[in-house]
Amino acid sequence: MITKPKGCSDIYGKEGRYFRKVDQIVSLMAEVYHYDYIRTPIFESSELFHRGIGESTDVVKKEMYDFEDKGGRKMTLRPEGTAGVVRSYIENKMYGNPVQPVKLYYSGTMYRYERPQSGRDRELTQFGFELLGTNDPCADAEIISFAYQVYKILGLKSVKVKINSLGDSSSRLTYREKLIHYLKPHIDTFCKDCQTRLLENPLRILDCKIDCNHPILKEAPITLDSLNQESKKHFEEVCSYLDLLKIPYEVDPTIVRGLDYYNHTVFEFVCEIEGKNLAIGAGGRYNGLVSTLGGPQTSCVGFASGIGRVVLAMQEEGVEEVEDSIDLFLFYVNEEEKKYAVFLSQELRLAGYKTEMEYLGRSMKAQFRQADRLKAKFLILLNSKDLDQNEVKVKNNQTKEEELVHLDALIYYLDEKMEENNEEEIFLPGKEE
């Protein structure tokens, strides 16, 4: 048997309906926030990611999906969405658009070459937004609010926003040195991983799972104290805009983001999944990336979210399933009736009814079972004798009432009955919040 590639998954059925719902809400919200859709290649030249993400990071060194095409060009399956969007922004000279800033959203698959584990596949689907061409703190706040509202509308109640500021690149460097200097004398008392992290990735020590309660860390310098005047002001303004928008947030100095291109505002959206606090989305400001990739100095802020994790969170929180049901199921037994079934199914579908019919020539009993399985609201029973009179039997599958209806009046009849049916549904007890 041919199996799917390692670390990939087939998304269909119930899970597929959740995925589709996320995409629908994202594109709906993108319209009102006025973010334009962008679709960039799924692979790009490797250099884009190497330069954008930072040559020395583990991500680039061992976790990218690199390959050579037949022309010997080095290519990489995109590990994230921002680099491609920024490349397109520069290549298409969007910085010259009459409408500024440029606001874009995307949704698509990303790839990482690593050992799969819980919540981390090699192929994953992400959506994201980018706001390019402004350094105004209200842009940071807009991105955060946009993301927050998407989650809310999807029905997630426990999402928390955590924000922090790394400052500009010089504050970032000073902070790093300050932290190393502070931790160095005590490093023997930390776990093995943290000891290697000290020089490689000191900021990560702050959210180490083992040492996060280490007494030395309580007094450790935090990024916010190393900010220069300007960075500090930027962060304060972001916070005050968030207050204005009534977005509940929490300042968390341990939010550090791994990629080189972040500066100033960084944030994460956290949800509780299976008892663990997991990030379902994250982002931040990246004022340096456009120029690093060869464009003009451009201030940007963006956000991305893994749909797989969002769906997990929705299921965890019991967000109501998008129900898969149909309006009509057409029954038939003989060939003449089958022709009517085929013909009528087209007519009814064009009239807007979700219609199914028997395909396998099964017994009446099996057709009833099938109709129930599909949660059909009405059953249409085609019987040669009735058809001779141009009539069909329509059975309400909830009340079991059955009526003979003339073919010419069928759609009119269904319109009326469906409406009654829907009204009843609305007044079902226990449905309201």
Added chain:
RNA sequence: GCGGAAUUGGUGAAGUGGUUAACACGCCGGAUUGUGGCUCCGGUAUGCAUGGGUUCGAUCCCCAUAUUUCGCCCCA
């Protein structure tokens, strides 16, 4: 890149070094010869991930590979 655990029909799974691999659900058919969801009866696997090895004999023991899953590093 490193480590642990797993892999038996459509599904959930039991099980054993020795001719026919439990049980349940599902599915299909029949009783009810074209109105069901209950009941009863019957049917339902190129058979135990793949490739090697040990053995008279392997689904079972050993090795390798693949995939799944859980961790580590790292996190987009």
